[in-house]
Amino acid sequence: MALIVQKYGGSSVADAASIKRVAKRVAEAKRAGHDVVVVVSAMGDTTDELIDLATQVTPMPPQREMDILLTAGERISMSLLAMAIHNLGIDAKSFTGQQAGVLTDEAYGKARIIDVTPSRIRQTIAQGSVAIVAGFQGVNPSTNDVTTLGRGGSDTTAVALAAALKADVCEIYTDVDGVFTADPRIVPNARKLERVTYDEMLDLAASGAKVLVLRCVEYARRYGVPIHVRSSFSTHTGTLVTDEPAPEGETVEQPIIAGVAHDRSEAKITVVGVPDVPGKAARIFEVVAGAGVNIDMIVQNVSAASTGLTDISFTLPASDGAAGTAALTEHQPDIGFASLQYDDTIGKLSLVGAGMKSHPGVSARFFAALSEAGINIEMISTSEIRISVVTRADSLDEAVRAVHTAFDLDSASDEAVVYGGTGR
């Protein structure tokens, strides 16, 4: 008998029929003898509909009120799921983030969890009932106001609850079968990974894999919570995210490479004609950071000795493109660069694998594969377990396929790959 935290996203509870299907699944786990705690997101498009209502009322909704509004969504899904489970003859009670003891700071809209005190959840499972908890929300204990956790918030709620309850596993139900060696929409014979380490999953998530958000994986690594990413539409085993070694005999050999991630959401800014004197690069990144923009990769050209000028390129989320260029333009006089170039037709490819550390030759094989496929590389960055390159956006898919094949990640052609959606 185990203590299992299950998390179901909005698409898994989109309507009454889906809620009943999830209820059946929860009931099966409970009948198998496990203690079950369920975290739910809002039904389907509820959150978008509520945001739409808010924008009809005001162009600038106060964030405190926005959080109160949005948390209505999970209130609806959690109580309906409790009813549906109850209807199957199993007692179930639903709890808001506040009732479940999810304590956060006061940053409305993107609150961070500071503690989880799930005494009512413990009490509920001790009574033999299933506890349903609203994802994405918590309470700021100093004001007693509700807060929301921002993007990927429900996954983070699930992992945080699993950590506080010392659950055996946190099952994240999604519309795909697990974590794949690449996006199956680009690489049709991508393989589902059986196991992946926290570090690999972090690098995959940071590099564009959308199955889990970075923050949730970070939380799981910190508290050693095993995450089982699996499909709510099938009973297949998914992907286990953990640092525990696989049981004897289950895996012959730890693979070198976990997978190939890609990301089309970044843009590149090139600062042209920067005086090549100490402190100029630092000043540029200070200005950009001051605008609240995260910088990803950086390349500085070799300075032309004749002019004493250099170019500096960096990538950033395309959604921050306007903020980044505006901040730099404002400081053009004191930085003293000549001009800015903005390019949002780039793509990023990342090869991730913990085995890279101990296997020389990975980069050589990587760059050879890209070169053979005729892919032009614009920027490079590496970490211990990751190599990332920036290419033209329109050659990204080909690059992903080339690298995937070069590292023998392609599955046997007769293996069925189920990949149901966007991978979010």
Added chain:
Amino acid sequence: MALIVQKYGGSSVADAASIKRVAKRVAEAKRAGHDVVVVVSAMGDTTDELIDLATQVTPMPPQREMDILLTAGERISMSLLAMAIHNLGIDAKSFTGQQAGVLTDEAYGKARIIDVTPSRIRQTIAQGSVAIVAGFQGVNPSTNDVTTLGRGGSDTTAVALAAALKADVCEIYTDVDGVFTADPRIVPNARKLERVTYDEMLDLAASGAKVLVLRCVEYARRYGVPIHVRSSFSTHTGTLVTDEPAPEGETVEQPIIAGVAHDRSEAKITVVGVPDVPGKAARIFEVVAGAGVNIDMIVQNVSAASTGLTDISFTLPASDGAAGTAALTEHQPDIGFASLQYDDTIGKLSLVGAGMKSHPGVSARFFAALSEAGINIEMISTSEIRISVVTRADSLDEAVRAVHTAFDLDSASDEAVVYGGTGR
């Protein structure tokens, strides 16, 4: 400067445009220098839609979960209204029933308010902000679970908050201009009442007038909260429910009669052939009460000496008709009656007026009016300030008009009467 509690029902906040209109109204009161606390219901049909979702999931939703589900409705309307007021440059914060300190017993679905401790509301208005409070909901302090107050719950929230805050007035905004001498759909020249006492309003509400629910008026009477019933679609003064005498010169004379109420929601059960021995009537009403059914009027025929049998008729809500007849049928052997007759084509008419107590001749005039109009009376009941009769349902409208005219309640023909809806 006054402290005003305003309550807006679902039809007043049905969509974004309506919410913006209410926000303007709240802002005007605030700009006029008043402290304003607003109680809102869920938007338009939200509650019905949520109930519909629940019944899609299970035929028997647990009441605890139903209350959590339904309270999502006010969470949405209250935060949107706060945003809309904020957009007009006035600070506004929304609060759930729990945050506003509305403490109730644990009767999910029909909880009773046991205390109101609105410290956060006091603090909010002291800071110069408008406080928006979710109607219809509270918290059971012993479990920390949310509860709902049942029918007319938002009006009751408003009056209870007004009492706790010692507000100068509780304004109930509705889709009619106030309380009328009769339903203007039946009596087109019914007059809006300027003032009505708590006792009169209680009797009107109990007799079928739907502007205010009984419970909210009872609460207001107990704590002496003046209620101003007015339209959210106009700026006309509505009806003031209070025991305070009108200011000098405003009213020439206290009218004898407040109004004529009618009710089509009752049915009549006749228990035929009851042995005329002591205790039989008591037994009948005991059985009906045991089924959770409230009895309204009762008539016992004179016993026929030859048979020693009598007939007993009583009225009850038609919605309880099945429960009442089932309970009696089950106990037919021990009560020993011959048969039951069920009739749901009756109507009830009530004449209400505090002046009745001190003015003899009211009943004579009442029955003369009905007789002249050829209305057959089936049952009669009276209180100090009310006379009620049961008639055939299809002669009820004519009866209401006849009585309204007989007591000179008809308005001058050129007076505009605005009556926008169902009066609920």
